[in-house]
Amino acid sequence: MHAIEVDHLSKHFGTLVALNDISFSVDEGETFGFLGPNGAGKTTTIRLLTGISPPTGGTATVFGKDIVRETTAARKTMGIVHETSNIYDDLSAWQNLMFTAELYTIGKKEREQRGKELLELFGLWERRTEKVHGFSKGMKRRLTLAMGLINNPRLLFLDEPTSGLDVQSNLIIREVIRDLTSRGVTVFLTTHNIEEANLTCDRVAIINRGRIAAIDSPERLKSTIQSAQSVEVAFDRVAAIRQDDLRQLYGVSEVRKEGDKFRLFTQDPSGVIAAVMEYATVHNTRVLSINTLGPSLEDVFIKLTGLEVRTKGVSTVD
Amino acid sequence: MDGYGQLYAELNGAWAIAKKDIAIYYFKPNIIVSGALFPLFMFLAFAAGNSAGPSVMIPGLIAITILFSASSIEPVSIPIERRMKTFDRLISAPISLHAVVLGESLSGFLYSMGIAFVPLIAGMLIFGTPIISFAPLVAGIILTSFCFATMGTLFAAYPTESPGDIMSMLNLVRLPLIFISGVFIPIESIPSIGQVAAYFSPLTYGNDLIQAAYHGHTHFNPLLDVAMLCIFILFFQIFANQLYRRWNE
Numbered sequence: 398m399h400a401i402e403v404d405h406l407s408k409h410f411g412t413l414v415a416l417n418d419i420s421f422s423v424d425e426g427e428t429f430g431f432l433g434p435n436g437a438g439k440t441t442t443i444r445l446l447t448g449i450s451p452p453t454g455g456t457a458t459v460f461g462k463d464i465v466r467e468t469t470a471a472r473k474t475m476g477i478v479h480e481t482s483n484i485y486d487d488l489s490a491w492q493n494l495m496f497t498a499e500l501y502t503i504g505k506k507e508r509e510q511r512g513k514e515l516l517e518l519f520g521l522w523e524r525r526t527e528k529v530h531g532f533s534k535g536m537k538r539r540l541t542l543a544m545g546l547i548n549n550p551r552l553l554f555l556d557e558p559t560s561g562l563d564v565q566s567n568l569i570i571r572e573v574i575r576d577l578t579s580r581g582v583t584v585f586l587t588t589h590n591i592e593e594a595n596l597t598c599d600r601v602a603i604i605n606r607g608r609i610a611a612i613d614s615p616e617r618l619k620s621t622i623q624s625a626q627s628v629e630v631a632f633d634r635v636a637a638i639r640q641d642d643l644r645q646l647y648g649v650s651e652v653r654k655e656g657d658k659f660r661l662f663t664q665d666p667s668g669v670i671a672a673v674m675e676y677a678t679v680h681n682t683r684v685l686s687i688n689t690l691g692p693s694l695e696d697v698f699i700k701l702t703g704l705e706v707r708t709k710g711v712s713t714v715d
Numbered sequence: 716m717d718g719y720g721q722l723y724a725e726l727n728g729a730w731a732i733a734k735k736d737i738a739i740y741y742f743k744p745n746i747i748v749s750g751a752l753f754p755l756f757m758f759l760a761f762a763a764g765n766s767a768g769p770s771v772m773i774p775g776l777i778a779i780t781i782l783f784s785a786s787s788i789e790p791v792s793i794p795i796e797r798r799m800k801t802f803d804r805l806i807s808a809p810i811s812l813h814a815v816v817l818g819e820s821l822s823g824f825l826y827s828m829g830i831a832f833v834p835l836i837a838g839m840l841i842f843g844t845p846i847i848s849f850a851p852l853v854a855g856i857i858l859t860s861f862c863f864a865t866m867g868t869l870f871a872a873y874p875t876e877s878p879g880d881i882m883s884m885l886n887l888v889r890l891p892l893i894f895i896s897g898v899f900i901p902i903e904s905i906p907s908i909g910q911v912a913a914y915f916s917p918l919t920y921g922n923d924l925i926q927a928a929y930h931g932h933t934h935f936n937p938l939l940d941v942a943m944l945c946i947f948i949l950f951f952q953i954f955a956n957q958l959y960r961r962w963n964e
Binding site for chain 2: 441447448450469470472473477479480481483484485486487488492495497499500501502544
């Protein structure tokens with residue numbers, strides 16, 4: 398049985414088509430990423446799969462339970478971590494957790510034991526009696542995740558789990574996700590963070606404008622655009638380097654400045670390396686490092702969604 | 716889970732929501748103003764220059780206190796929860812929308828029950844207002860409180876994140892109810908169009924029961940009062956459920 402099975406699912410808001418006839422399935426124990434830009438339909442998909450919003454067309458099941466006809470039964474199997482840290486600021490961390498447990502009809506003894514375990518796991522046990530309004534963004538996010546796990550779900554929906562978080566919270570959350578998947582919990586993750594999807598997910602669906610553009614493992618997706626090879630180079634005098642000059646080098650089709658490095662896209666990496674070394678000699682600068690890179694998930698994403706924004710030769714993903 | 720198990724889950728979830736509201740919202744300043752102080756000032760406005768004694772004024776004060784206090788929690792709490800996105804937590808829990816509506820209404824109901832005791836006790840201790848019959852008083856307070864709490868939940872279904880939007884709409888309904896429901900002016904004394912409108916006001920039936928506790932006679936049959944309040948509660952509950960389903964897509 399699939400953990401999630403989506404068949405020709407659509408959602409319209411008046412004339413706006415938020416989701417357009419999407420189909421996919423997620424295996425039990427899989428970490429499945431839903432990658433897309435803002436407004437692509439990621440959160441709408443989660444709202445449909447959790448029964449908050451009814452679909453306009455198509456069906457979705459969670460562990461075989463139809464999300465429209467058997468909403469309550471399907472929800473018992475899932476934990477939901479919404480995009481915003483939707484916790485009650487006027488309650489303590491402990492009260493927030495216990496309230497969520499009561500919504501899932503978890504008995505007093507069990508919810509108290511589970512609550513203690515989760516607060517310890519997320520480093521919040523010492524501050525359990527404090528009202529949440531004094532918590533940092535990262536602490537609130539960790540508490541939200543703890544609330545999503547209070548019912549020991551078989552399937553966890555994570556909507557942008559690490560968006561805008563501090564390093565410590567990011568690491569804790571990623572470690573918890575890894576631990577969950579090792580214990581067979583299915584994770585459905587939406588993100589616009591390509592690196593997060595690359596590091597965390599077994600498979601990724603790239604969604605854009607309500608349609609799924611591609612579904613596969615990150616490595617297979619990358620292999621679909623082998624033409625996007627590149628050479629990453631760092632010079633010792635970055636300010637003296639002109640991107641227009643680099644773009645004129647032999648075999649270079651595109652240049653992106655990434656931090657203190659330049660990424661030169663090409664179909665002939667060895668030819669570009671030779672040209673870069675010659676350029677450095679001519680311009681009296683040193684090459685600090687040079688690497689050839691295969692296509693990244695970001696390249697796939699840009700190619701499939703067409704979300705390239707060019708500003709004075711610098712390309713970024715919106 | 717069997718039918719009884721699910722029923723228990725629904726009631727348990729509703730009670731959890733009510734407890735959460737009690738902990739968070741009961742002492743918010745805007746709820747104290749609209750739920751407790753507003754009816755007091757309304758009463759004082761009516762009482763000034765009115766020669767009627769406490770036995771006439773106290774039942775009316777209890778009725779309008781219930782009207783305002785019961786319907787004041789959800790129009791504040793639900794828009795705030797929409798803004799904080801905590802409302803999504805409620806509507807994505809493994810309980811039905813009916814249980815969410817019931818839980819929200821329960822908090823308004825309990826708040827109103829507590830506030831209604833203030834004029835009740837004040838009437839007994841300060842003015843010595845005698846209560847002739849307790850049964851209609853208990854039935855009147857319980858059913859009217861629950862009815863207006865559910866009405867507050869119904870209005871709060873309007874998809875806004877601003878409590879002021881809902882309070883404005885609610886006051887358009889609550890204020891006229893005071894005049895057409897026989898609270899301070901007997902139904903017989905109001906214009907005929909008002910008398911017809913009185914039949915459509917739940918406050919008419921709630922006030923009738925409360926007045927009966929103090930005066931021993933009712934405008935309608937007490938059983939009709941009880942039945943009408945139950946019908947209003949059912950109607951508000953079902954209608955609220957439909958609106959939340961439609962407006963939370």
